[in-house]
Structures are given as structure tokens and as C-alpha cells.
Amino acid sequence: GAGVSQSPSNKVTEKGKDVELRCDPISGHTALYWYRQSLGQGLEFLIYFQGNSAPDKSGLPSDRFSAERTGGSVSTLTIQRTQQEDSAVYLCASSTIIDYEQYFGPGTRLTVT
Amino acid sequence: ILNVEQSPQSLHVQEGDSTNFTCSFPSSNFYALHWYRWETAKSPEALFVMTLNGDEKKKGRISATLNTKEGYSYLYIKGSQPEDSATYLCAFYNAGNMLTFGGGTRLMVKP
Numbered sequence: 001g002a003g004v005s006q007s008p009s010n011k012v013t014e015k016g017k018d019v020e021l022r023c024d025p026i027s028g029h030t031a032l033y034w035y036r037q038s039l040g041q042g043l044e045f046l047i048y049f050q051g052n053s054a055p056d057k058s059g060l061p062s063d064r065f066s067a068e069r070t071g072g073s074v075s076t077l078t079i080q081r082t083q084q085e086d087s088a089v090y091l092c093a094s095s096t097i098i099d100y101e102q103y104f105g106p107g108t109r110l111t112v113t
Numbered sequence: 114i115l116n117v118e119q120s121p122q123s124l125h126v127q128e129g130d131s132t133n134f135t136c137s138f139p140s141s142n143f144y145a146l147h148w149y150r151w152e153t154a155k156s157p158e159a160l161f162v163m164t165l166n167g168d169e170k171k172k173g174r175i176s177a178t179l180n181t182k183e184g185y186s187y188l189y190i191k192g193s194q195p196e197d198s199a200t201y202l203c204a205f206y207n208a209g210n211m212l213t214f215g216g217g218t219r220l221m222v223k224p
Contacts, residue, residue, distance in 0.1 A: 004156075033212070043157075043202065043214040091156065101147060101159035102212075 004105035006092050012111045013082055021077045021108045025094030032075050038088040082112045117205045119215035126193050127223055133189040134218040136203030140184035145206040148177055152199040193222040
């Protein structure tokens with residue numbers, strides 16, 4: 001595709017429900033990243049994939065968060081038993097290789113009520 | 114946790130003014146330094162990727178310098194325009210391939 005796409009663009013969910021966020025990177029980009037920006041905060045790194053592998057999961061805020069990537073392309077970020085503090089904009093980015101400039105998607109705004 | 118700091122946090126300038134802001138980062142295990150421009154309601158957009166000490170990069174009226182030995186990078190905007198209003202983010206890559214973003218400098222250019 002022309003750019004990184006994310007879905008849904010907005011998600012409102014009740015506390016305790018599970019949500020799944022999707023990222024479609026630019027075709028051919030081997031590296032994929034997830035970030036979030038909570039209200040009034042900077043960009044927080046969550047996890048990155050090199051191919052289908054996530055070498056470092058330490059950025060995930062809790063064990064309710066998980067991510068996977070299949071076929072070296074689409075990635076999903078799953079948040080189980082959502083809490084109000086999970087409310088944020090979740091951004092996905094991709095790059096050709098790990099240290100090159102990243103291209104960001106439009107983000108998913110998650111609101112947990 | 115890597116300490117990447119940007120200053121100032123926000124900046125108001127008049128159209129036509131030139132301005133600059135700073136990103137400081139750990140000087141050890143340096144791998145790369147990225148600058149991004151993030152307009153409200155849009156996605157961050159890459160400006161520069163800098164890897165070598167002494168690097169200078171330029172894109173139009175925006176330029177950046179890098180000092181890896183002392184751990185800082187400057188971003189300069191010459192002749193600011195209202196459309197330059199955005200948050201400018203730097204991001205530091207260490208040798209362990211972990212990208213850490215600074216808090217950003219929010220620039221507002223008044224016409």
C-alpha cells in the first residue's frame with residue numbers, strides 16, 4: 001500500500017473488555033513498531049518486530065498486552081481486560097530495516113470507559 | 114530507561130524568525146538519531162536520520178547537526194512559517210536497537 005494503515009481509527013470499549021488493534025505496514029518493510037501516546041505524555045515505545053520476531057517485549061506495559069506479526073506483514077496488538085489507563089493513541093510504524101526512518105500510521109485512538 | 118531530553122518543551126516565535134531547539138541523549142552506545150515532525154491530528158513524519166558524529170542534514174529551511182561525543186543534536190528552522198507549527202520529536206537508537214523518543218518541542222509560529 002501507499003502508507004501504513006491502522007484499524008480501527010477509533011475504538012471505545014468498556015473496562016474489562018479485550019481489544020485488538022491492527023497495523024498494515026508498508027509493503028516490503030521488515031521492521032514494524034508499536035508506540036502509544038497517553039494524554040499529555042510523549043511517545044512510548046511498546047514493541048518492535050524484525051520480520052515476525054519480537055526480540056524485545058520489555059516495553060509492553062503489562063502482561064495484558066501482547067502483539068504478534070504474521071507473514072512479515074500485518075501486526076495485531078491485543079489488550080486484554082482493558083483498564084482506563086490504557087486509553088491512548090496507539091501508533092504503528094514501519095521501516096525498511098531496523099535503523100532506517102520510520103513511517104507512521106494514522107493511529108488508533110482507544111478510549112476505555 | 115534511556116534519558117532523551119528535548120528543550121525547550123514549547124516555543125512561540127513570530128513568522129520570519131529563525132529558531133533552534135535541542136535534543137540530548139546518552140553518548141554511549143550511540144547508533145542513530147532521528148528527527149520527526151508531528152503536526153496535530155496527523156502522524157509523525159520523518160525529517161532526518163543521523164548516524165555520524167558531525168553530521169549536518171538539511172531539508173529546505175530545516176537543518177540538523179549531530180554531536181555524538183557530547184550527546185546532543187540541534188534542529189534549526191530558518192525563517193519560520195506558520196505551517197512549521199508542530200511538535201518536533203527526536204528519537205535515539207542505541208546499539209541494542211531500542212528507540213527512545215524525547216518529549217518533543219512544541220513550536221508555534223504566529224503570523
